[in-house]
Amino acid sequence: MAFEICFSVAMLFSLWLAAECDDLPFEVHQVECRDHYVWAVVELAFAGEDVHFEAVDETGIHPITEEYAAMCGYTASVLPLSGLVELRSSYFSCHTENKDGVFKLNFNLLVTHDGHLVRYNFNKTCTPAAAWSPREITCEVNYMEVSLRNEVTCSSVKMADDWNDALRAPYTSAVSDWQVVFQRAGEQSMPMNVSEARKQGYWFDLMDERLVFRTPYGQPDSFSTEMSGVPVEVVHATLFSRQSWVVIMVDLVAACSMDEGSYDNGYIMWDIPDMLHPLVSGIYDTQVNVGVNGKLEEQPVAEQRGYMVEKHNATVMISIPYNAEGGYRKSLHLMGDLYEYYVFHLYVEQISMDEDDVNTRLRFQKTLATPLLPRPVFTENRTVLEDRVFTVYLGDVPEDVKLTAVQLNGHMYIVPFINSSGHTITEVVHDNHTHDYTVQVPFDHHVVTEQFSREDEAIKHMLDINFTLTVLPENEHFYHHTSVYALTDASPPEFEANCSETGIIFKMDHRPFDYLWFISIGSERLTPELAAEHKYNMRNDSQSLVLEVPLFTDGYQYKNISLKGFLGTFEILVRDRNTSEVQRSTVKTCPFTRLEFIFCSTDGKMTVAADLSGMIPPGDPARSNLMDKYCGPREADETRALFSFPVNSCGSTVRLFKENVIYQNEILYTRKLRESTQLSDNSTEQSVAVNVPSPDRVVVECMYPLSGLHRLFSIYRFESDTVGVGHITTSPSLTEPETTTMKPTVTVTHTTPPTRRTRRPAVFQPAFHPPVRYVRVSPFRYLESLKRGKKKSLFLFMINLKASQFKKSLFLNLFSTGIKGTTHVKANDKHV
Structure with missing residues (x-):
C-alpha cells in the first residue's frame, strides 16, 4: 500500500487531507459519539503496539504525546486484553471544532507496516444527545476537566471571612485580561495570565456557551485531601477579569477520587465520597450510575451483572464481581504457577444537587484490576477399567491458555496428535471462557509401563503425564503434571503361532509375572526334558520362549486327510500355577502335504x-x-x-x-x-x-x-x-x-x-x-485273569499271529501294569 508523509502546512490543509493520507480501513476501526467524548478504537493486530495518534485541525497536525494528551483532553491506550488501541477525545479538547453545539474531530493514526511508517485518517462529527449540566466535571485516567455554563450564578452560601480575604488580592490586581490564581490550604499563588498557565500545563478555553478548565493529575498547584476517608485530589483555580469597575471571578474546582480500589471476597470495590469538595458537590442529594467501558448500564442490567452501589455514611461504595460481564481477564505465568487477574474499565456517573438546585455531573473513568489470583488447572482420572483405556481429563483451562504438547512417560507428543499415534486428545470449549482437554491412552500402548504388584497379585499399568500449556499471546510455557495407574487381573501369557513347512512354531514373550502360570502339552507340563522326549525344538531365554513342533510328533490332531494333504492341529495350554486349571489355550491349524x-x-x-x-x-x-x-x-x-x-x-x-x-x-x-x-x-x-x-x-x-x-x-x-x-x-x-x-x-x-x-x-x-x-x-472277549506260566510260550504264541485267526476262539486279557516282558498264558482253556 502506497503512502506519503503528511506535512503540517495550514495553507494546503484541505489538499493534504485528501491526497497525503489513506483512509483508515472500515473493517479495522470503530468511531462512536458518546455523551461527553468521542470514542475511537483500532484493532491491535492492525495497528500494533507501537502506534501514535495525531490531532488535525485548521492550524495543522499536532502529535498527541502523553504530556500533550493530558493537557488537551485526549486519552490514548493500548488494551491488549481486548485486542484494541483506544482513543478518547473530549468534546472540549484542544483541536475540536465546535459550532453551535456540533463537534468535529479529525485524527491521524500512525502505524508501522513492514518497517515503513503509514498514516491513516479518520474523523467524526457529533451532536451530544443529552443536555449539558450547569457544571460538568470529568475525572479521566490522565486528566481532570471542568466545564461551566457561561451564565453567572451567585451562590446563596455565605462566604467565610477568610474566603473574602483570599479574594482581596485578585480583586485589587485584576486587569482586563483574564488571569488565574490557584488556591490550596488557605494559600494562593501569584496571579498569572492564561498563556502563562498553559505553559505550566493548564488549559483554559472560553467556548460558545461554556468555560473549560483542564489539568493533568499531580500538578504543583493541586493538593490531596480526604473526604469521608477517601483520598481526593483537588485543583482550585480562580479565573478573574476586571471590566471597568466590575471584577468577574469564576471558581473552577476539579476534584476526583484517587481511591485505587480493593479486592475482597470475590469483588472489586471502589469508593468515592458523597461530597468530593464543598465547592464541587453539595450534600442535598446524590445519584450514582455505574457502567463499564465508557457506557452506563441501566439499573436492571447492572443488578443482573451483580454491580452494587451502596452508601455507607458519606461514602459511596461500588462493588463488581471479579468475573462479571464487561471485564477483561488475563492469565499470567509466574514462578512455575498459573495466575489470573481481571481488569475493569469502570465508568461512574455521580449527579449532585446543591441547595440552589444546581446540578453538578461528575464522570469517572477508572481502570481497576484485581490482584494476582491463583488459577490452578486440574486433572481428573476418568478411566473406566473395563475399557482398558486411560482417560485423563484436564479441566478449567482459561481461554488464553492452550495445550501445546503432552509428554507420556517421557515420550513427547505435539498437540494435536496425529491419527496414527494410537492415543487421542479432544478439546471442549465452554461458555464461561474456559476449555478442557481429554487424553485417552490404551493400556496396551507402548508408552504405558506395566509392573506386577505382588501385594495385589495384579498388573499395575502406569502412565505419567506432563502437560505443556502456553499462555497467549506471550507464548509463555508452564507445566502441569499428573500420574495415573490402573490395576488389572494378571492376564495369562499368549503365544504367537505360525505355520512352517515342517510343523508349527509357537513364540511367547516373557513378562515378569509369567510365573503365575505354567505351560502344558495336554496334561504334561512343558519342560526341557519333555521337549527332548517328544522331539520338540525348544529355545528359552530371558526374552522369549520359542517352541518348534515338528509334524507327526506327539500332540498333533489330524483331519481332512486325503491324498492332497491334511490339516494338522496343535494346542498349547496355559494353566494356573496353583489349581492347574486351563486359563488360556493357543490352537494352531496348518495345512500340510506329504507323499506318504x-x-x-x-x-x-x-x-x-x-x-x-x-x-x-x-x-x-x-x-x-x-x-x-x-x-x-x-x-x-x-x-x-x-x-x-x-x-x-x-x-x-x-x-x-x-x-x-x-x-x-x-x-x-x-x-x-x-x-x-x-x-x-x-x-x-x-x-x-x-x-x-x-x-x-x-x-x-x-x-x-x-x-x-x-x-x-x-x-x-x-x-x-x-x-x-x-x-x-x-x-x-x-x-x-x-x-x-x-x-x-x-x-x-x-x-x-x-x-x-x-x-x-x-x-x-x-x-x-x-x-x-x-x-x-482285540475283537474278542478277554480272559477273567492272567495265570502264571512261561513267558516264552506266550511270546512264541503271539508272533506272526493273524487277527483273523482269533475270531470266535481266543480271549486274552493282558493288563499292562502286570506285564514284565512277554508273559506266558497257561493253556487250561479248551480253546487254547
Whole structure:
C-alpha cells in the first residue's frame, strides 16, 4: 500500500487531507459519539503496539504525546486484553471544532507496516444527545476537566471571612485580561495570565456557551485531601477579569477520587465520597450510575451483572464481581504457577444537587484490576477399567491458555496428535471462557509401563503425564503434571503361532509375572526334558520362549486327510500355577502335504497313504488291496493309494512284545497268472489258473506301547492312552503264495518275478490323541485273569499271529501294569 508523509502546512490543509493520507480501513476501526467524548478504537493486530495518534485541525497536525494528551483532553491506550488501541477525545479538547453545539474531530493514526511508517485518517462529527449540566466535571485516567455554563450564578452560601480575604488580592490586581490564581490550604499563588498557565500545563478555553478548565493529575498547584476517608485530589483555580469597575471571578474546582480500589471476597470495590469538595458537590442529594467501558448500564442490567452501589455514611461504595460481564481477564505465568487477574474499565456517573438546585455531573473513568489470583488447572482420572483405556481429563483451562504438547512417560507428543499415534486428545470449549482437554491412552500402548504388584497379585499399568500449556499471546510455557495407574487381573501369557513347512512354531514373550502360570502339552507340563522326549525344538531365554513342533510328533490332531494333504492341529495350554486349571489355550491349524504318511489313532484306526509306483510288477493303485482282498483303498491316484481301516481288521497280524504290541498289514496287488503244467502220467500239458501275490509288498504297521493299555483285546472297541507309531516299509514277500486246489500229478511252475526294488527305510510317524484310561485292541472277549506260566510260550504264541485267526476262539486279557516282558498264558482253556 502506497503512502506519503503528511506535512503540517495550514495553507494546503484541505489538499493534504485528501491526497497525503489513506483512509483508515472500515473493517479495522470503530468511531462512536458518546455523551461527553468521542470514542475511537483500532484493532491491535492492525495497528500494533507501537502506534501514535495525531490531532488535525485548521492550524495543522499536532502529535498527541502523553504530556500533550493530558493537557488537551485526549486519552490514548493500548488494551491488549481486548485486542484494541483506544482513543478518547473530549468534546472540549484542544483541536475540536465546535459550532453551535456540533463537534468535529479529525485524527491521524500512525502505524508501522513492514518497517515503513503509514498514516491513516479518520474523523467524526457529533451532536451530544443529552443536555449539558450547569457544571460538568470529568475525572479521566490522565486528566481532570471542568466545564461551566457561561451564565453567572451567585451562590446563596455565605462566604467565610477568610474566603473574602483570599479574594482581596485578585480583586485589587485584576486587569482586563483574564488571569488565574490557584488556591490550596488557605494559600494562593501569584496571579498569572492564561498563556502563562498553559505553559505550566493548564488549559483554559472560553467556548460558545461554556468555560473549560483542564489539568493533568499531580500538578504543583493541586493538593490531596480526604473526604469521608477517601483520598481526593483537588485543583482550585480562580479565573478573574476586571471590566471597568466590575471584577468577574469564576471558581473552577476539579476534584476526583484517587481511591485505587480493593479486592475482597470475590469483588472489586471502589469508593468515592458523597461530597468530593464543598465547592464541587453539595450534600442535598446524590445519584450514582455505574457502567463499564465508557457506557452506563441501566439499573436492571447492572443488578443482573451483580454491580452494587451502596452508601455507607458519606461514602459511596461500588462493588463488581471479579468475573462479571464487561471485564477483561488475563492469565499470567509466574514462578512455575498459573495466575489470573481481571481488569475493569469502570465508568461512574455521580449527579449532585446543591441547595440552589444546581446540578453538578461528575464522570469517572477508572481502570481497576484485581490482584494476582491463583488459577490452578486440574486433572481428573476418568478411566473406566473395563475399557482398558486411560482417560485423563484436564479441566478449567482459561481461554488464553492452550495445550501445546503432552509428554507420556517421557515420550513427547505435539498437540494435536496425529491419527496414527494410537492415543487421542479432544478439546471442549465452554461458555464461561474456559476449555478442557481429554487424553485417552490404551493400556496396551507402548508408552504405558506395566509392573506386577505382588501385594495385589495384579498388573499395575502406569502412565505419567506432563502437560505443556502456553499462555497467549506471550507464548509463555508452564507445566502441569499428573500420574495415573490402573490395576488389572494378571492376564495369562499368549503365544504367537505360525505355520512352517515342517510343523508349527509357537513364540511367547516373557513378562515378569509369567510365573503365575505354567505351560502344558495336554496334561504334561512343558519342560526341557519333555521337549527332548517328544522331539520338540525348544529355545528359552530371558526374552522369549520359542517352541518348534515338528509334524507327526506327539500332540498333533489330524483331519481332512486325503491324498492332497491334511490339516494338522496343535494346542498349547496355559494353566494356573496353583489349581492347574486351563486359563488360556493357543490352537494352531496348518495345512500340510506329504507323499506318504501313516496315522495310528487312539481309537485303533490306521490311515495310510502309500506310494505304489515302485512295486513290481506295477499296477493301478486303485486296484490295490490289503491282506484281506476285500479291503481296497479309500482314494487313489496314478501312483498312490489311501487306506483307512481298523488295526484289527482287513487281515492284520498282531505281535506282542515286551513293551509294545504291533498291528501289521500289507498293501499288494492280486493278479491272475496263466501257467503251463506237465502231467507226469501222460505228458499232457494243462493250463491252470493260479492266484499269485506280487513278489513286492508295502508293509504298514502301527505300534502301541503296552504301558498305555488296560485291555489288549475287546469285542467292542479299541482305545489307547497314546497314539501308535506308524511304519511304512517296502520289502519282498515273506509268505508263500496260496494256490488253488491241484491234482497231485500236476506240477505248478511259477513265473520268475522281475528284479525287486531297493527296500525303503521305515518312517516313524506319530499322531495326536486325546487321553483315555484304557485300551481295548482285540475283537474278542478277554480272559477273567492272567495265570502264571512261561513267558516264552506266550511270546512264541503271539508272533506272526493273524487277527483273523482269533475270531470266535481266543480271549486274552493282558493288563499292562502286570506285564514284565512277554508273559506266558497257561493253556487250561479248551480253546487254547
